[in-house]
Amino acid sequence: MKIKRHPGEIVFDTCNAFVLVLASVLILIPLVHVVASSFSSTGALIQAEVGLWPVGFHWDNYKAVFNNDMVWNSFRNTIIVVVVGTLMNMALTVTTAYPLSKPYLRGRKIVLLFIVFTLIFYAPIIPTYLVVKSLGMLNTLWALMIPLAINAFNLLICLTFFRSLPEELFEAARVDGVSEFGMVWKIAVPLSKPIMYTLMLFYSVQHWNNYYSALLFITKQDLRPLQLYLYTIVAQNNVSEMLAQATEASTGMSPQGLQMATVMVATLPVLLIYPFIQKHFVKGALIGSVKE
Template identity: 40%
Template sequence: MVTTTPKTPDISAVRTVPTTVKDGRAYTVFRMVNVVLLVAICLVTLYPFVNLIAQSFSSQGYIMAGEVNLWPKGFNLTTFERVFGDERFWSGYRNTIIQTVLATTIAMVLTTTMAYALAKGHLKGRSFFIGLVVVTMFFNGGLIPNYLLITDLGLKNSVWAIVLPNAISAFNLLVMKSFFENFPAELEEAASIDGLTTYGVFGRIVVPLSKAVIATMILFYAVSFWNAWFPAFLYLSDPELQPVTLYLRNLLAGAMGSGNEAGMESVQIGANIQAVAMLLTVLPIICFYPFIQKYFVSGVMLGSVKG
């Protein structure tokens, strides 16, 4: 019996692959252009907000003369004291918080459950219901029919006139449906084998693993309800129920004079107050966003791409 010794491969004959690839000139130029464009977009985006802060701490004369840009001129806190002392502002703020929290909670419950149901291929009439949702993205009942409906239902001057008509967003619903369609079916099957019902699978398995898209939808709904003033303008004639956005709208409308002396005076009085009111109105959303920013991009991507 002849034994052969395996030959050792000639390592010197093997070409080594470089571990780093040097960027070409075209790619370097591309990256530099991207950086410049992104910085420019950031500056353009930040300028209005920085200007708003500067106007909030500036005196009326400098604002009306157009001399306030990125830094306050004629520094004063009188307008903040005036707005803080206005009970209508704090009443509107309280109403906005209540309406936003209530409306977002109801919207998330309805949107999440409906999206989960529509994501199931065995649902009878699934195509019909999805088509019904898509149609609402292009057509609606119209302003006057909606107003008559809310009035006939007795919802005027109640928080439900703000909450119920906008309880489900078709866009948010379709995004969540797409996300649930990509959810691993094996996890749901394993949970069902362990004895969980459909509601148990949804509440204990699906929802905890869907934090990204849920956080994104909460942001979408909360910002939408927080900024909305037109529904309150239509349905809430009671000042005790009006949100802070409607208070801000009334400030802006009241500051637009008709060209007479009284009108010019109202513009001069309202310029600083408008800046302070706008700053205080958008501040909660700006403070809230960083806490869910990490979920934002991943939630949109997971919900918008069909795997």
């Protein structure tokens, strides 16, 4: 049976679709322009002839980026930080959120109060720098992971999901002799895949895009992550390293084209990974939106 829709619902859906399509186009236009600029010739970029389509198409900018040893070194540092940092984040978040989700835990409200306090008041830059320096983590990749080891907002999301799990499952596991750590990794985590994927995405993107910590704590060039190298290329307009390594045949390169190509190389991994975890991300993002 076909349900007749109210005219107001049709108007609302039409306006909603129009706004969403318009927002998507406005978001995509800058990205498409960056892609077009990365493939365009020097003359076209200087004369501002590039719009949404490459002018004087060539691959020289990407060849220079991929032939630059500093790009690969920075990419390696970023991969290390993302993988190790995300594993550390997930381990600390899960093992902290699980006990705090139990109402019988003594002192639980006080701990939650301190966690919420960190969402309101952030540690200043100078004390944070002094702590990292006193721990001997300056010019180490640990300085990019330890200060960001746990996120209070993500912790509260994970805690909320753990609260929704049936307590009867854990009571049955206790009767069978399963330890608390066993219940975390054998029951809580497998039943929480949507939120686990969501938090992994949050943490990994946070590490991938983090350049400010590296700007504060990293001075050695061989330890720069990809985003700090990208900051050096774009914000400081320093492309001398790539131009110095470019071959004489690569006459179509320009500083702006090299910047755009570097931006795309730094952005592409996230764009390729996101579609594979999108369904889990949507489930995790909707947690708590429906109450029984």
